Amino acid sequence: MVITDTHVHLYSEAFDEDRDEVIKQAVDAGVDRFFIPAIDSTYTQRMHDLKNSYPDKIFLMMGLHPTHVKENYQDELDHVYSQLKQNKFYAVGEIGIDLYWDKSTLGIQQEAFAQQIRWAKEVDLPIVIHCRDAFDEVFEVLEQEKHDRLRGIFHCFTGNKKQAVQAISYGMKLGIGGVVTFKNGKIDQFLNEIDLKHIVAETDAPYLAPTPYRGKRNDPKYILNVIEKLATLYQTTPARIATITTANSKEVFNV
Numbered sequence: 001m002v003i004t005d006t007h008v009h010l011y012s013e014a015f016d017e018d019r020d021e022v023i024k025q026a027v028d029a030g031v032d033r034f035f036i037p038a039i040d041s042t043y044t045q046r047m048h049d050l051k052n053s054y055p056d057k058i059f060l061m062m063g064l065h066p067t068h069v070k071e072n073y074q075d076e077l078d079h080v081y082s083q084l085k086q087n088k089f090y091a092v093g094e095i096g097i098d099l100y101w102d103k104s105t106l107g108i109q110q111e112a113f114a115q116q117i118r119w120a121k122e123v124d125l126p127i128v129i130h131c132r133d134a135f136d137e138v139f140e141v142l143e144q145e146k147h148d149r150l151r152g153i154f155h156c157f158t159g160n161k162k163q164a165v166q167a168i169s170y171g172m173k174l175g176i177g178g179v180v181t182f183k184n185g186k187i188d189q190f191l192n193e194i195d196l197k198h199i200v201a202e203t204d205a206p207y208l209a210p211t212p213y214r215g216k217r218n219d220p221k222y223i224l225n226v227i228e229k230l231a232t233l234y235q236t237t238p239a240r241i242a243t244i245t246t247a248n249s250k251e252v253f254n255v
Contacts (some may be wrong), residue, residue, distance in 0.1 A: 007202035014206035092126025178210035
């Protein structure tokens, strides 16, 4: 059983004390592919170092996280574009809009999101979307930038069924992580009505640990809890969920 974690911040400081052990435990549990989203330029070297340490298991993305779209966002975008031209990446991400922390930056978040989508189309890479309290705003940009080549993952999907269908209509898979195990997560109420071909698995570690680890550091091995919950919802086996979600990840990332 090969499991793919389509979204995990293994370069995070939260893993500085035991990163190798965390990765070993995840690999021993069946996780063989780790897709690594970017945040901003301050983490780029850590990402490349991680890739160099685990060249067969680590797959990097490049992008500017919406909560890091600040006054210097143009410089950060220049860094993203330079990296996309110089190095091998498997997606542009994580990008999007976050209105939970700061609504005042909506305008520049929209601009940065749209620009990075255009670059993804230019270099023919998928996008990985971060959306928090901003479904309408994200969909507005996706509508403006929609294209036959536009594809990717709606990371940490927390919307309703209508929003799930809309996200899929733009070529997105739904990234399902620990939230699916939460009592108040709500997506478990309709998710089995969405065809499994539209689903990928993720942890977002070190964030959003699944039940029963909620509130603690999330580890990539906890993706097994997500896989098991999906198996329950879809009334199938964890092995089948792992197989299908890994196949879906290969369709997105082309690897």
